[in-house]
Amino acid sequence: MIISVASGKGGTGKTLVATSLALSLKDAGPVALLDCDVEEPNAHILLKPEIAGREPVNMPVPVVDLDRCTYCGECARVCAYNAIAVLGKHVLTFPQLCHGCGACSYLCPEKAISEEPRQTGIVEWGDAHGVRLVHGILTVGEAMAPPVIRKVKERTGDRPGGIVIRDVPPGTSCPVVEAVQGSDFCLLVTEPTPFGLNDLALAVETVRELRIPCGVVLNRAGIGDAGVEEYCLQERIPVLLTIPLHMEIARLYSRGITLVEGMPYWKERFQRLFDRIKEIVHEGSRSLKR
Amino acid sequence: MRVAISATGRTLEDDVDPRFGRCRYFIIADTESMQYEAMDNAAAAAGGGAGVSAGQAIAAKGVEAVLTGNCGPNAYQVLEAVGIKVVTGVSGTVKEAIDGYRTGRYKESSQPNVPDHFGMGGAAGR
Structure with a gap:
């Protein structure tokens, strides 16, 4: 099962959701968290893995004789x-x-043209709290994230029954498509503001184009307006989890503590979220078979 | 002498386009006779490498100098390789630019004056 966590708008809480989801599921099977935001990976700040290996990402470039x-x-x-x-x-x-x-x-x-490798990034991996974390780092000054993201996706490890959570970069451009592609489900994290709604609608269009089922996590609930919820109702997109705007959540997060570690009662909510996703994916594959 | 000017339109009365690689048109003009031709810049909407592509198109025109607002590193490298002078910081109408060049008001640049992607408009990326 591969679940991507995307958003459209930046700063809505993708990494907050991805890290806590990964940590909540480690009893359900081997869990890998892939930080695909290779322009500014940050999941390692919260999971603090010991880096066990790294591999350069190379691009073949022409050399003319x-x-x-x-x-x-x-x-x-x-x-x-x-x-x-x-x-x-x-x-x-x-x-x-x-x-x-x-x-x-x-x-x-x-x-007269041969190819020589040019390094554009690096992929690193390691374990933390029973979760395998893989992340990519695009070399500063490089423009192309997708080849690095592809390498991150390859590094999942072949583990039967495994759960893969992909933390996707913000936006709806090539890196997002590369990161979301091939997943079974896409969680879209948003906030109940006009900005959140605008970018959520763009992200929904993107994942629909990729034919990947999606659901919404509404973060910082309590601010803004009802636009996001009305949109989800109208578009028949399930709101699978609501996280309130809460000073304690922000305080923990700013100290590098994940939501489920700082407030353990959230673990069950993330497990329920995973069960809902499994149901949706299962229903989807059943209706496809019919 | 022949020069190429990045332009927002197809006539001498149109403004100089401040971008080189992604300008709408190029005006190729003779600075003495003021005879000119306009060409579409096929690279204006290129996914990437607009400066390289536009630079090659201009190199094929056999001009002595390019008059434009800004020129990035890739385009500059192409123009420099074929010995075309690059004059940046040019504004006003195309006609004013040609007059200015003929009367020696401009100095050629010895390096690109903006970083790559400058002509893409606004904050790129995220």
């Missing part, structure tokens, strides 16, 4: 990302624009 190059310009023409320019007797490569697709080296008629 000028002795073989005839400056025909084919590589620049086939590059969809404008990462190669051929100007007279100059070939310029722009490694940071390169997506590593390999079209240039494959299609070079002179076989």
Whole structure:
């Protein structure tokens, strides 16, 4: 079972939900928490794992052998990302624009282009409180998060009956699609404000496009207005958990203490949340079989 | 002498577009005769590498200089490789830019004047 925790809007409580959900389920099976927000991973601040291993993330970028190059310009023409320019007797490569697709080296008629790895990030993993945490770190200055996220997803470990929670970056762009793709269910964490509603609607559109069932966690309930709840009713999206705006929750979190550790009665609520998700996923697969 | 100006429209009366890679049009003009042609900037909506793509298109036009508002590092590298002078900080109409260049009001830049993605508008990303 793979559950992603996404949001659209940033700062709504994805990591708060993802960490507490992971910690609440460790008796139900082996649990892995994947922090896919590789531009600013933060789950490790709360789980404090001992890092057991790390692996670089490399992107293959073109290297042109000028002795073989005839400056025909084919590589620049086939590059969809404008990462190669051929100007007279100059070939310029722009490694940071390169997506590593390999079209240039494959299609070079002179076989003058080889690929060499360029590190764009790193993946680390370790255990904490019985949960396997995997996170990726995109090198500062790099623009492309998806290849690092892909590596994080590969590092789940093959554990039968395992539960995987993915902490997804905010927004609805490529990194979010990469992080959510392949999950069985997507939890969308939002807050009951016009900003929360606007970005929730965008996130719902995204996960529907990916054909992944979703449900909402309403965080900081008690502020704002009823817009989010009205929207969920209208769109038939279940609100699966409500977390109130509470000074003690904020206080604990700011000290790096997860919700279920600081207020243990939340554990049961997260377990119930997981049971509801299982029901929804199960129903979905049953109706598909029919 | 031939120059390329990033422009918001297709005539000499239109304004200089402050962006190089993502401008709407380029005006290729002769500074003496004031004869010109306008071309669409096919790179304006590129997913990435707009500066590299626009730079190659301009390099193929055989101009001596580019007059624009801002030029990022990738576009600058392309233009520099083929020996095209880059003049940044240009504003006003296209005609004023050409006049200014002819009378020596502008100095060419020796480096890009903005970081990459500058012409994408607003805060990028999240």
